[in-house]
Amino acid sequence: MAEQSANQQIQALRLGPKGQQDIDWCAPTEVPIGMVYNQTPHAVMMATPEDLHDFALGFALSEGVINHASELENVTIHPLKGGIELHMCIPDKRAERLKLHGQHRAHFGRAGCGLCGMDRLEDAIRPLPQLPDTDLRxxxxxxxxxxxxxxxxxxxxxxxxxxxxxxxxxxxxxxxxxxxxxxxxxxxxxxxxxxxxxxxxxxxxxxxxxxxxxxxxxxxxxxxxxxxxxxxxxxxxxxxxxxxxxxxxxxxxxxxxxxxxxxxxxxxxx
Known part of the structure; x- marks a missing residue:
């Protein structure tokens, strides 16, 4: 499926020292993107509809849904009226972990906020891994x-x-x-x-x-x-x-x- 355009052309008015001028303006597209794991809705994020396969994998990794990239399978993009759903398959043990940890979101997260929709405050502050010491300089x-x-x-x-x-x-x-x-x-x-x-x-x-x-x-x-x-x-x-x-x-x-x-x-x- 071809992904929706990341930008939209709109009409605007510019005011300045030279007076006013009608202009074309390029505005970013923002649509609801639903994350669905093993047929179970997990979160909806307002996002730019581009690089959605990358979004699916990155969200799953950075939110702790999966531990390794190989655990995410069969990402499919489902355009719906008014939004897009990303359907993904994850191992059953990861799906169970979502339920056990109470990380199910209340269905909505705004683009500017990574916490909107969490059911409980304690779900926002999750246990963190201790990154190993590194020789990187x-x-x-x-x-x-x-x-x-x-x-x-x-x-x-x-x-x-x-x-x-x-x-x-x-x-x-x-x-x-x-x-x-x-x-x-x-x-x-x-x-x-x-x-x-x-x-x-x-x-x-x-x-x-x-x-x-x-x-x-x-x-x-x-x-x-x-x-x-x-x-x-x-x-x-x-x-x-x-x-x-x-x-x-x-x-x-x-x-x-x-x-x-x-x-x-x-x-x-x-």
Whole structure:
């Protein structure tokens, strides 16, 4: 099935020093995407309808639905009136774990929020894996290199000036994978899924997000086995605490001063 367009052309009015002007504007598409495991609905996320197979795998990995990419089978896209459902097969033991852990969502999550729809507060703060210590060391200049080239690697953002980007950057500072979405959590999920399918080593490099970092983004990275996370806006206090507890190296690139602010981990060096 051909995926829906990620952008829509709309009419707008520009006001400025030269007066007013009718213009064409490119706006990102946002539709409900339902996650269905073994015929059981689990969550609905508002997302950009692009790279949906990557979204399916990345969401399952970063939400702890599965432990390994090989456990997700037969992803099929079902267009419905008013939205899309992603139907997936997972091992019975994983489906049972969803029920036992009470992770069934109340059917809706907005694009800007990765927690909407959780039945209980304790489901939001899930047990975190302790990432193993790593010998990975990254000169801080690599952070600036990747941060400065992310926008060039975001074709949707160039068109609509709206969407978030998530990238996987290798140990040499080269952007290897980028995914975009109206929701920052969705962009991260898509990047994780696409990178996992390519067999990229999450222990040798770092994730780069165009957004701020809140605790659930740090949580997703830890659950996916990512050792280092760099964001272009500063993290929240809870994100820093989550990163420290998970042994996740968390840093933010300060574009104003051209410097790296490290909040946890010893991966980054001078």
């Amino acid at each position: 990254l000169p801080y200049a690599l952070a600036g290199k990747a941060a400065s080239t992310l926008a060039e690697a975001q074709p949707l953002r160039r068109a609509n000036k709206s969407v978030h980007g998530a990238a996987w950057v290798d140990g040499g500072g080269q952007i290897m994978m980028v995914r975009e979405d109206i929701g920052r959590h969705n962009a991260l999920d898509k990047m994780i899924g696409a990178s996992a399918k390519q067999g990229m080593d999450f222990g040798n490099g770092f994730a780069l997000l165009s957004s701020r970092c809140t605790f659930e983004l740090a949580q997703k990275c830890a659950l996916a086995g990512i050792h280092a996370l760099l964001t272009l806006s500063a993290p929240s206090a809870s994100a820093i605490d989550t990163a420290k507890r998970a042994n996740l190296a968390l840093a933010s690139w300060d574009r104003r001063t051209g410097s790296l602010v490290v909040f946890s981990g010893d991966v980054w060096t001078t």
